[in-house]
Amino acid sequence: MKAGVLSKIGDILGDFINWARSNSIFVLHYCTGCGAVEISPTLTSRYDMTRFGIQPVATPRQADVLLITGYLSLKTLKRVIWAYEQMSAPKYVVGFGSCTINGGHYWDSYATINLLDLYLPVDLYIAGCMPRPEAIIEGFEVLKKKIKSGEPGGWIDYERRKDWYKANQRRLFGDKI
Amino acid sequence: MKEQVRFYEKKVRIEDLYETIREFKVRGFSYFLFMTCVDWYPRNYFEVVYALRNLKTGENVKLRVKLPRENAVLPSVAEEFPLALYQERELAEMFGIRFMNHPDGDKLENVILEDWKYDPPMRRDFDTAEFASHLFGERKYD
Numbered sequence: 001m002k003a004g005v006l007s008k009i010g011d012i013l014g015d016f017i018n019w020a021r022s023n024s025i026f027v028l029h030y031c032t033g034c035g036a037v038e039i040s041p042t043l044t045s046r047y048d049m050t051r052f053g054i055q056p057v058a059t060p061r062q063a064d065v066l067l068i069t070g071y072l073s074l075k076t077l078k079r080v081i082w083a084y085e086q087m088s089a090p091k092y093v094v095g096f097g098s099c100t101i102n103g104g105h106y107w108d109s110y111a112t113i114n115l116l117d118l119y120l121p122v123d124l125y126i127a128g129c130m131p132r133p134e135a136i137i138e139g140f141e142v143l144k145k146k147i148k149s150g151e152p153g154g155w156i157d158y159e160r161r162k163d164w165y166k167a168n169q170r171r172l173f174g175d176k177i
Numbered sequence: 178m179k180e181q182v183r184f185y186e187k188k189v190r191i192e193d194l195y196e197t198i199r200e201f202k203v204r205g206f207s208y209f210l211f212m213t214c215v216d217w218y219p220r221n222y223f224e225v226v227y228a229l230r231n232l233k234t235g236e237n238v239k240l241r242v243k244l245p246r247e248n249a250v251l252p253s254v255a256e257e258f259p260l261a262l263y264q265e266r267e268l269a270e271m272f273g274i275r276f277m278n279h280p281d282g283d284k285l286e287n288v289i290l291e292d293w294k295y296d297p298p299m300r301r302d303f304d305t306a307e308f309a310s311h312l313f314g315e316r317k318y319d
Binding site: 074075078101102103107108109110111112113114115118171172173174176 | 306
C-alpha cells in the first residue's frame with residue numbers, strides 16, 4: 001500500500017521534472033556551418049526563441065542540447081565529439097539541415113562527413129538547407145514533446161552502444177579521439 | 178580600362194625559379210599576392226603559379242612553372258616572401274608537392290587537413306565522390 005503511494009509520488013515528481021526540463025532548454029549552439037546564420041534571427045526579437053524557453057549558453061557543461069548547425073568537417077567533428085562528451089547527462093543532439101542528414105551539398109567532399117548519426121546519437125533532425133526560423137521553432141516543439149513524455153534520449157543510446165559509436169569515430173580519427 | 182587588373186605572364190623553369198623571384202623582388206615586385214597550383218591531369222604535369230605585385234607602379238606579374246606530377250619538388254620561396262610559408266604548406270598537403278629548404282623543415286605536418294593519412298585530395302586523380310562514400314558512408318533510402 002505504502003510502496004504504491006511512494007511510486008505514485010515518484011511518477012508525479014518525474015513527470016514534473018520532465019515538464020520543467022522541457023520548458024527550459026539550454027542550447028549550446030556550436031556554429032559549425034552556415035546554420036549559424038539562421039540561429040541569430042531565431043534568437044533575436046523577430047522570432048525570439050526565449051519565449052519558448054530556449055536559451056543559448058556558452059559552455060557545454062551547462063547545456064542540454066547540442067545544436068549542430070550545418071556541415072561538419074573532419075576537424076570540427078572531433079571538437080564536437082569532445083564538446084558532446086563534456087555535457088552532463090540529460091543531453092540531446094539536434095542536427096540542422098540536409099548536411100547532417102545525408103551530406104547535402106557536400107555529399108562528395110573529402111573534408112566533410114555525410115552521416116552525423118554514425119558518430120553521435122541524433123535526437124532530432126530539422127530538414128532544410130538551411131531551415132527557416134519557423135522550422136527551427138517547430139523542431140524544438142517536437143523535441144519538447146519528446147522530453148516531456150520521458151522518452152529516453154540519445155545519450156542513453158550513446159552509453160549503451162558506445163563501442164559502435166567509438167569504432168565509427170576511430171575509423172576517421174584513429175586513436176586520437 | 179584603367180581600373181582593370183592585368184597580369185604579365187612569365188614562364189620559368191624550375192632551376193631558375195628562385196633566382197627569378199628574387200630578381201623580381203629586387204626590381205620592386207615586393208608584394209606576394211598568392212601562389213597556387215593547377216593540375217593538368219591528362220597532360221601529366223602541375224603548373225605552379227606565383228603572383229607578385231609592384232606596389233609603386235601597380236603592375237602585376239605571374240610566374241608559371243611547370244613540374245612533373247610524380248615526384249614534384251620545388252624550391253621554397255618562404256625565405257624571400259614569408260607569406261608563402263603557409264601557402265606552400267597548403268600546396269604540400271593538397272597536391273603532394275615537396276618544397277626544398279622550407280623554413281619549417283622538410284617533413285611538414287598537416288595544417289589544414291588534420292592527421293590526413295590518405296592521398297593529397299586536390300589532385301585530379303583523387304576521386305572525392307568515391308572517397309567520401311567509402312569513408313563517410315551514404316544514406317540508404319528504401
